[in-house]
Amino acid sequence: MRRLSSAVACVVCLTLPALPLQAQSRQDEQTDAMRVLLKGLQSLIADEGLAEFSAVALVQKAGLAAFAVPDKPALTFIQPATVKAPPLPVEGQSLDLRLAMTMLSQSYGPDGTFNVLAAQSNPNLKALVLRKGTANLADIRRLLQENQLQSVDAGGTLRLDVPLVIWSGAGLTLGPNDKIEINRSTGAFLTNFGHLDLNGSTISGVGLANPASPSFMPFVTTADGGSVAVKNAYIQHLGFGTAPAFSGFAVMRGIIHTADRQNHIESSRFEDLVSLTIDGASDVVVESNRFADMRGGSVVVTHSTNATIRSNLFSGKMPTNAIRLADGSTGAVIEGNVVMGGKHAGILIGKDSSGALVSHNVIWKRDGGGIAISNSDCEKITSNLVIDNTQKGIEVRDSLDSRVEQNTILSNQSAGIWVSGQRKGAQTWVTGNKLAANGSGLAGAIGESIYLDANDFTQQYPQFLSGDLTAQFKSVALDLRGAKPITLISSDNVKTDPPKTTCSN
Numbered sequence: 324m325r326r327l328s329s330a331v332a333c334v335v336c337l338t339l340p341a342l343p344l345q346a347q348s349r350q351d352e353q354t355d356a357m358r359v360l361l362k363g364l365q366s367l368i369a370d371e372g373l374a375e376f377s378a379v380a381l382v383q384k385a386g387l388a389a390f391a392v393p394d395k396p397a398l399t400f401i402q403p404a405t406v407k408a409p410p411l412p413v414e415g416q417s418l419d420l421r422l423a424m425t426m427l428s429q430s431y432g433p434d435g436t437f438n439v440l441a442a443q444s445n446p447n448l449k450a451l452v453l454r455k456g457t458a459n460l461a462d463i464r465r466l467l468q469e470n471q472l473q474s475v476d477a478g479g480t481l482r483l484d485v486p487l488v489i490w491s492g493a494g495l496t497l498g499p500n501d502k503i504e505i506n507r508s509t510g511a512f513l514t515n516f517g518h519l520d521l522n523g524s525t526i527s528g529v530g531l532a533n534p535a536s537p538s539f540m541p542f543v544t545t546a547d548g549g550s551v552a553v554k555n556a557y558i559q560h561l562g563f564g565t566a567p568a569f570s571g572f573a574v575m576r577g578i579i580h581t582a583d584r585q586n587h588i589e590s591s592r593f594e595d596l597v598s599l600t601i602d603g604a605s606d607v608v609v610e611s612n613r614f615a616d617m618r619g620g621s622v623v624v625t626h627s628t629n630a631t632i633r634s635n636l637f638s639g640k641m642p643t644n645a646i647r648l649a650d651g652s653t654g655a656v657i658e659g660n661v662v663m664g665g666k667h668a669g670i671l672i673g674k675d676s677s678g679a680l681v682s683h684n685v686i687w688k689r690d691g692g693g694i695a696i697s698n699s700d701c702e703k704i705t706s707n708l709v710i711d712n713t714q715k716g717i718e719v720r721d722s723l724d725s726r727v728e729q730n731t732i733l734s735n736q737s738a739g740i741w742v743s744g745q746r747k748g749a750q751t752w753v754t755g756n757k758l759a760a761n762g763s764g765l766a767g768a769i770g771e772s773i774y775l776d777a778n779d780f781t782q783q784y785p786q787f788l789s790g791d792l793t794a795q796f797k798s799v800a801l802d803l804r805g806a807k808p809i810t811l812i813s814s815d816n817v818k819t820d821p822p823k824t825t826c827s828n
Contacts, residue, residue, distance in 0.1 A: 442510030499523030562597030571596030641665025
């Protein structure tokens with residue numbers, strides 16, 4: 324079948340007019356123009372004088388707003404109205420940190436817990452527990468001294484040598500210029516079961532490798548009924564291992580308590596973390612942040628509903644996905660993000676994470692693919708720019724009723740759009756996309772039924788189709804602008820009623 328398909332393609336090629344030199348130059352000019360803008364953004368990211376610029380501001384300054392800024396206005400962070408009660412006095416005490424670790428391990432598993440306990444330099448495993456009230460940095464200094472947990476300087480950056488636990492009902496507010504350095508060598512970390520408010524603050528992991536637990540690094544984890552509000556913060560050098568709770572900066576929902584506030588993380592910088600992890604939470608917003616040199620998936624969302632990952636900028640070293648949605652994380656909105664470099668798919672949606680909207684993102688120069696959808700139904704992938712990646716531009720695998728619409732897909736080394744591993748009768752809609760200079764335009768491997776309408780293949784000459792769609796090459800070649808809708812069928816497809824889904828798109 325493969326030889327026959329190739330032969331058919333060759334025959335069709337012979338019947339087509341040669342590609343005009345003018346069309347070839349347009350193809351090159353379009354890709355080159357985008358590269359100039361993206362390289363300009365790279366230079367802006369590297370400019371230390373612009374370190375305080377938000378992701379949105381840098382993208383606009385680079386001239387990429389038309390591609391990476393969604394049409395909708397920025398989200399507004401509004402907490403539910405509450406009756407103001409008199410502030411509680413701040414209270415804290417020294418407690419056995421194993422209580423907090425037990426709460427984490429019972430809800431989220433024991434992985435990594437031994438490393439945390441082994442890292443403690445305090446032989447009595449003591450932590451400072453903030454029990455009541457909303458503390459500031461001065462309160463934390465005072466409580467550390469009063470409980471004889473460590474000596475502290477009167478002002479400036481606070482070095483935290485012991486774990487800090489914010490108990491349910493308590494809170495910690497850090498303002499502009501407040502800085503906490505969490506000591507790796509003594510096993511320190513911050514766990515929040517109450518509320519953590521960072522506004523212009525800095526939290527850093529510091530210190531040499533822990534002598535008893537070399538893999539350990541500090542982390543900030545919000546869990547159970549806790550919540551966070553982060554704005555204009557700088558968070559760096561956190562996270563270790565593979566357990567989500569210790570990934571660097573984590574927001575994890577418990578099965579018993581629920582947060583009374585929305586979790587919102589915006590206009591901040593994250594550097595050298597394993598991940599920013601969202602697990603089991605609803606309606607979390609991650610917006611206009613800058614991520615650099617992350618050591619795992621930069622933003623990982625699991626078991627969560629209605630997450631919004633919007634207008635973030637990803638650069639530097641990225642060993643895996645910039646944005647990963649998995650394990651039943653439904654109803655997500657992933658829009659306006661710019662991903663520059665790194666390995667594997669820039670945006671990955673998988674494991675029953677259905678109903679996502681992926682729009683207005685820019686994925687450039689990945690050592691891997693651009694956007695990948697796997698085993699997740701009812702996805703809408705629209706208005707993205709996917710350029711210069713070493714593998715596929717947009718991939719849809721084992722996913723029902725996915726819609727790939729109005730994307731610009733340029734110069735990816737493999738197929739611009741790849742549809743594979745589909746269930747019998749599965750339908751995929753591919754409409755209004757512009758494809759140019761990819762390894763091939765549209766490819767399939769058990770792609771089942773693919774509906775095409777108004778796609779522009781004029782600059783994808785001559786490799787329009789590949790894989791098990793190659794034999795239908797002529798259908799596209801004779802209508803390169805997609806004036807007439809057509810449906811492509813896999814070479815081994817037997818007409819089957821489409822599987823039922825609950826998609827509303």
